[in-house]
Amino acid sequence: MLMRAKSVTEQARRAQIVAAAIATIAELDYAETSFKAIAARAGLSSTGLISYHFKNKQELVDVVFADVLERFQDFVNARMGQAGAREELRAFLVANIAFLREHRADMVAFLRIRANAAVTDGGIAASDHTALATLLRQGQEAGEFRAFDPDVMAVFVLAMRNGVVLRSGSLDLDVCEQELVAAVDLATRS
Amino acid sequence: MLMRAKSVTEQARRAQIVAAAIATIAELDYAETSFKAIAARAGLSSTGLISYHFKNKQELVDVVFADVLERFQDFVNARMGQAGAREELRAFLVANIAFLREHRADMVAFLRIRANAAVTDGGIAASDHTALATLLRQGQEAGEFRAFDPDVMAVFVLAMRNGVVLRSGSLDLDVCEQELVAAVDLATRS
Amino acid sequence: MLMRAKSVTEQARRAQIVAAAIATIAELDYAETSFKAIAARAGLSSTGLISYHFKNKQELVDVVFADVLERFQDFVNARMGQAGAREELRAFLVANIAFLREHRADMVAFLRIRANAAVTDGGIAASDHTALATLLRQGQEAGEFRAFDPDVMAVFVLAMRNGVVLRSGSLDLDVCEQELVAAVDLATRS
Amino acid sequence: MLMRAKSVTEQARRAQIVAAAIATIAELDYAETSFKAIAARAGLSSTGLISYHFKNKQELVDVVFADVLERFQDFVNARMGQAGAREELRAFLVANIAFLREHRADMVAFLRIRANAAVTDGGIAASDHTALATLLRQGQEAGEFRAFDPDVMAVFVLAMRNGVVLRSGSLDLDVCEQELVAAVDLATRS
DNA sequence: TATGAATGAGCATTCATTCAT
DNA sequence: AATGAATGAATGCTCATTCAT
Structure with a gap:
């Protein structure tokens, strides 16, 4: 499986999103965890950014x-x-x-x-x-x-x-x- | 709390829907359990019927x-x-x-x-x-x-x-x- | 235009429904006036009865x-x-x-x-x-x-x-x- | 009351939707004015876009x-x-x-x-x-x-x-x- | 006649995802 | 890399209407 190495900023962003996702799932129900809720918690301006960093x-x-x-x-x-x-x-x-x-x-x-x-x-x-x-x-x-x-x-x-x-x-x-x-x-x- | 007695058919339908809901939740994830999935499992022609029997x-x-x-x-x-x-x-x-x-x-x-x-x-x-x-x-x-x-x-x-x-x-x-x-x-x- | 004369009870029912409809429209908004709301006010057990009496x-x-x-x-x-x-x-x-x-x-x-x-x-x-x-x-x-x-x-x-x-x-x-x-x-x- | 300043495009879209809503209400009844009718009049591909711009x-x-x-x-x-x-x-x-x-x-x-x-x-x-x-x-x-x-x-x-x-x-x-x-x-x- | 169960179209709204910039 | 606008499918729910009894 070939995959390009992830840049430093890329990794940082992913980590930020992952952390926000954890906080969101723990705070809300799993069923209520939407990209919108994660983006809000991560201080992201768009849910599109999550889709950009995760398939x-x-x-x-x-x-x-x-x-x-x-x-x-x-x-x-x-x-x-x-x-x-x-x-x-x-x-x-x-x-x-x-x-x-x-x-x-x-x-x-x-x-x-x-x-x-x-x-x-x-x-x-x-x-x-x-x-x-x-x-x-x-x-x-x-x-x-x-x-x-x-x-x-x-x-x-x-x-x-x-x-x-x-x-x-x-x-x-x-x-x-x-x-x-x-x-x-x-x-x-x- | 006032509530009209439920008819036999009514009770039967409700029981059928409840059974289908149980089967659906057990089979799919809770998050994936939609009225559509329940209706399909219950053999109902419309999700509206679930809403008819449950508020x-x-x-x-x-x-x-x-x-x-x-x-x-x-x-x-x-x-x-x-x-x-x-x-x-x-x-x-x-x-x-x-x-x-x-x-x-x-x-x-x-x-x-x-x-x-x-x-x-x-x-x-x-x-x-x-x-x-x-x-x-x-x-x-x-x-x-x-x-x-x-x-x-x-x-x-x-x-x-x-x-x-x-x-x-x-x-x-x-x-x-x-x-x-x-x-x-x-x-x-x- | 041929139309059968309406029976007395038929007329009474229609009048009852009409009265309930008036009360409903006056109380709720016109937009909120549903058959369900009218039937409730008329003490009818089914909205089907309204459809039975009115086309x-x-x-x-x-x-x-x-x-x-x-x-x-x-x-x-x-x-x-x-x-x-x-x-x-x-x-x-x-x-x-x-x-x-x-x-x-x-x-x-x-x-x-x-x-x-x-x-x-x-x-x-x-x-x-x-x-x-x-x-x-x-x-x-x-x-x-x-x-x-x-x-x-x-x-x-x-x-x-x-x-x-x-x-x-x-x-x-x-x-x-x-x-x-x-x-x-x-x-x-x- | 805190609210983010709306972008130019955002404002333009909102204005377009507002205009379409006015035209729809004036043309159809208020009760018949649906998001679908407004979207059609505004040339939008989805009613979801109205919900995107208005809560x-x-x-x-x-x-x-x-x-x-x-x-x-x-x-x-x-x-x-x-x-x-x-x-x-x-x-x-x-x-x-x-x-x-x-x-x-x-x-x-x-x-x-x-x-x-x-x-x-x-x-x-x-x-x-x-x-x-x-x-x-x-x-x-x-x-x-x-x-x-x-x-x-x-x-x-x-x-x-x-x-x-x-x-x-x-x-x-x-x-x-x-x-x-x-x-x-x-x-x-x- | 009257009932209430059933139907299916329609509603506003949310969602993950895509896309142009 | 990042934004935010756009998309369209899906959701729960309401509605007038139909139908068997």
Whole structure:
């Protein structure tokens, strides 16, 4: 696939639009997120500019999704690498809550995009799940976790985190973090 | 609140449209669910007929939401009423999965509507959470559950169930049920 | 033109619908007057009944217009027949205000229909004007009125009355009657 | 009230649409005036363009109304400023007929909009009446006019003018002007 | 006759996208 | 690269009218 390298200003503009799109999706509903609303938030004078920088709305959504995912993964990965699987799982959860604390809009936008299943990629979208399932499996092999279906447990853990994200407006995140770590540990350890 | 009794045909048509709306929301995205798509699925010749039977889109969505919620609650309540809180919680989870098995589209539609926050009611929408939090609190007082924040734990439990619903296309529900019951029990019992 | 005689109940229903249409046009704008609004005011269970009794909306409007006009003319004619033209003109104006006092909705509806030029008839619509112009002409020939264009003066007189009708919500009709009689007399007498 | 300055093209398009709206309202009924009819008259390819330039139909109607009113008032004011009240009243009437001669469609559209009471402004809509009533009152104080209710007389005078406007298709405006001036003078002078 | 369900054209409005500048 | 004007398809909704019962 041949594609021209993007210039610096081009990249800056795209980043600006992506940021505005995230803010818009997090503030309004996904269904209410229009180019007009994004352009207003980005201080752009025309929605045409969004179409100029992104092939279509789908591409913009995909880029937003990938952008948040990458920053999320970098953030979480930087806080993992613990010795044991239990500790690693705990670190994962703490990192998730930490990211949520600092980047609530990003996580909300991310979940809303995923909920509306508009992501074209597919592969990337599931990477979250796969990595966690792998960690759980390794912990089981190491005898740190009890016997359970790692894929299903991964669904559970990520769902709990998502629940916290969607309720983060009305919940105390310190309490959530503590309870989440405790509950997951109880549910998984051998 | 005065309202004329609805005729049998009227009720049948409304039920048909509600069913078509559920199917549409479950199949397409919530954002893509238009009167046209619903009418097509219901075999109606005109979107005008939907407007004839429902004041506006909001009312249709509200009715769909309330309809699923009522059937869900009847279904679950009929399977609860156990002696202890641990058993009650288990029964709640089993009933949830059983409903999902039989009415997957309903649950998906329900969650998608709630995710897009378009429900006018408000009170009803949270009843799920409140009832569960109360059960957890009672279990704690009875000494069956360990100490945790009941509201946060209710968020966790419902989030896990939601995770199963949204993944139910690719997961084995028997496994999910077993794992869900086990995980929640481990996370909550004293 | 052959047409079956209308039964008594048929006539009663038509009269009921016509009355409801008048009330609706007078209360709402002409543009907002729908079959639904008329049916509601008539206590009818279906707009289909209006279509059953009237070929289409145009016919209903025409009938409403002719109905008000006929009652108006009967009312006014019963109060005219004075000796001289000046007295006759005065009687015409007094009768107009009297009709307005008792049948404000009818006159408002009448004017609104005419303003929106939806009347098919044409001949009937102008009869008001023709009769008045004739009276003015006769008064001129009798030497009671000064020289003026009778058609134009008829437009003036009817316009003044219309102005009173449209403002009758906020004006004192006793004052209006007095001023109208005086002004028209001054403007016409020789 | 903050609003971005409109570009030259923008202003030109808006003016074009306003002109088309006036022509449409004057030609068709007010009730029949749709965006489609206006777009056709303006040579626009899409009704969407009207929505692009005007927030909604109400704003377009308000702008049309204010536009005609402003041009009318400028036109009339430029022809007034006479010494006495009688002369001033006469100048007002002559100016009205002159404007009608040159801008019949504008006046018809204006009256139709007002008749259908769709004007949001409210304040401006009545200025016509207030100014005239004031002139009449001043003329009475100066002894030029006889005793009458100035508000009612203002209603009469404006109603007469409106009558001429609505009949201007079938009346000789020269005759109307002459008769109007004479009739009003007779009805008001002391 | 009367009902209310059904029809399909029409409405204003929003939207992503294109295009000339 | 950026603007904003233009396009036309799509949306929810209303309407007069038709039709089976």
